[in-house]
Amino acid sequence: MGVQNPGYWLPVDLSKYGYxxxxxxNIIHVFMLILFVGWGIFFVYCLVRFRAKPGHRANPELIHAKGSKYAEIGVAIFEAVILLGFSMPVWAAYKHAPPDKDKAQHVRVVAQQFAWNFHxxxxxxxxxxxxxxxxxxxxxxVGLDPNDPHALDDIVDVNNLHVIRGKPVMLRLSSKDVIHSFWIPVMRVKQDVIPGTVFPIWFEPAENATLGEFDITCAQLCGNNHFKMRGAVHIDTPESFQKWLDSKKVSTQPVNAEEEFKE
Ligand SMILES: [Cu+2]
Structure with a gap:
């Protein structure tokens, strides 16, 4: 399962907005590297400059140096820019509905130990x-109600999420038992799933995304067989999606549903 090459850095990105x-x-890693090197140099400088020496007493007075003040103001401004200028807009974009939500595919995801049910x-x-x-x-x-006519044509697939290239997917995540975390690395979506609540999340496979199967995993240690809690996102063309849909039609009817329908 899963054909993506992990590579040396981030996994392959097949999502329209994953970039x-x-x-x-990338920005945060580069910034943290600069901070790490800067503070590391300063730390070593202090170790050498202020080491214990014969005839030298420690001076507890504060130093009012301009350089360190400007460095700290600069870091604070840069962090504010990362938070307000980059992080929050990306978060807001991912938490609201996709830009073209009218053509979105809707899927309910019900997590359980140790599987993903897609409805x-x-x-x-x-x-x-x-x-x-x-x-x-x-x-x-997922406990489909056999008395509800809308349930008759519903499809439930365990561990297989079928999506179409270039079509946004809106998920509603819930859990039957404990806290799980729904993660599709190639779509750059990850969301904790908490029993008693429903979390919306969405993504859009890029128009030119590689077709095929990619990993869905649980990113929250959720029990003994947590490692087994993996599914697959199938990136389809409209034709291959339809083919899969046709193959699912009869086999996943809830028990009793057909009889109820005939009455
Ligand atoms: Cu889990």
């Missing part, structure tokens, strides 16, 4: 109701 996250990571609304575009009393770990892992 913003990458830019931020698609089906051709009617409406998610069927779910309730934990209908949950059957094998046949109905």
């Amino acid at each position: 913003k996250i990458d830019d931020l990571i 698609y609304p089906g051709p009617d575009g409406i998610f069927g109701k779910t309730d934990q009393k209908y949950i059957d770990e094998a046949a109905n892992p």
Whole structure:
């Protein structure tokens, strides 16, 4: 599972807006490197300059040097620019709906120890109701309500998220049990999943994204078999997506749903 090459730095980016996250990571790393080297040099300078010497007493008076003052003001300004100018706008862009949300694909994600359940609304575009009393770990892992007509065409796929190139994907994340963290490295999305709450998150596979399967992992130590909690995001063309959809149609009907429908 997963064909991406980890490379020497960040994983391959197949998302339309992932470069913003990458830019931020690069800027912060370069800045931290500059700070690290600067403070390291200053530290070594102080060790040598102020070392214990015979006939020399420590002076507790503050030094009012201009240079260090300007350096600290400069660092504070740069940090404010990173936070207000880069970090917050990227965060805001990722937390709100995608720019072209009308054409988005909607998927519910229900995390559990140790799998990702993906719930698609089906051709009617409406998610069927779910309730934990209908949950059957094998046949109905998200608890689709067999009495809800909107649930009849819904599709549930364990560990497989199918998306289309160039089409935004809006996810609603929830958990059946403990805290998990939904992570698609190639899409640059990561979000904690907390029981009792629903978190929205979105991403958009780039128009020219490599087709195929890429890792989805859980980034929060969530139990003994946490390491097994991996799925795959399948980047499809509209045709291959449809093919997959057709293959799923009958097999994932919730138990009793067909009978209920006939009445
Ligand atoms: Cu997990």
